[in-house]
Amino acid sequence: RAPPDGDAAIRATDSDAALARLSAVQKQYLADPFIRHFVPRAHLQPPRPPLINVGTYVRAEGIDKLVDQWLSLAEQEGTDCQIVSLGAGSDTRFWRISSGPRKASLKAYVELDFPEVTMKKAMAIRKSKDLSAVLGSPDEVRLASGGMALHAPTYHLIPADLRKPPSEIFPPLAGLLSPSHPTLLLFECVLVYMSSAASAAVIQWFVDYFSTPSSSDGGCGVLGGIVYEMFGLEDSFGRVMKANLQARNVSLPGAEPYQTAQSLPSRFLQHGFTMSNALTLRDIRRAYVDPAEQERISHLEMLDEIEELELVLAHYAITWGVKLPRESAALQAKW
Ligand code: SAM
Structure with missing residues (x-):
């Protein structure tokens, strides 16, 4: 079979991510009751090798911890917060947050991905009672853009090619996100598929949007990424890792x-972020996974x-x- 065209190959990386997560859930590394709804014939999928399962676990734990801290700091500050996931694919984070203890502080959750991916996700959401129930009552949930977009009171799924100029793709977000609320941008395994210039343009759009005082209360929100x-x-x-992807x-x-863990924070610092840190998954596994968890997964x-x-x-x-x-804001010192 001929390899798929470039963008189809990029979109296919979402199935890999979802299968890896499903496998880590089936092997009890992670708890996620929602992922199976996004994987066709989930019960028939073979597990991934232990090395992939451990990697998926460390990545998920690291990101979950940061998102949870963000939500809890917003909660302590008594503000609602917003999350925008770019290249969200089949991610289940919205459903996990919305069925967990931090749901009260989540005001808006926006996901963007290629139209083919958002359409598939919207269909999976409509098909599953478990997924739909979390979004709100059926009359509050509507499909838009010919089934490629979906809107619910807190959740919004929007088709977009993130390589396009931000002025073309982001205006619909202005109606969904308040510039005065703390907002967290998630780029989970997506920026590597875009040029640095396109990635920088995306981040800069949000920096500009959140630097413009809100028309309703005159405030500017904290921006996290x-x-x-x-x-x-x-x-x-x-080189082997790169060749494997290029072969597909x-x-x-x-x-x-020549990026190093030390140079990665420039992703944010070049846009005037107040602070940025980076940790490799190796360091997270060595130093930040709770010993009881280390023991359990071993x-x-x-x-x-x-x-x-x-x-x-x-x-990674x-x-x-x-x-x-x-x-x-207290976020800087604590996060
Ligand atoms: N963030 C999800 C996760 O971690 O499970 C999915 C990761 S998957 C490896 C990469 C995702 O980024 C895919 O869903 C792909 O379609 C999306 N993506 C890559 N380039 C994109 C672009 N230019 N515009 C929109 N989405 C893009």
């Missing part, structure tokens, strides 16, 4: 040469290749940053 990505693909191991026709224009499956696991995990990082409109 989380990026999960591969990096350091020039060493021998990285996935191009990686965003894979910047019993789930046999994993002999610790060295290989560390090599893989050292090529989570970078997070925050941009404060003024010095008052």
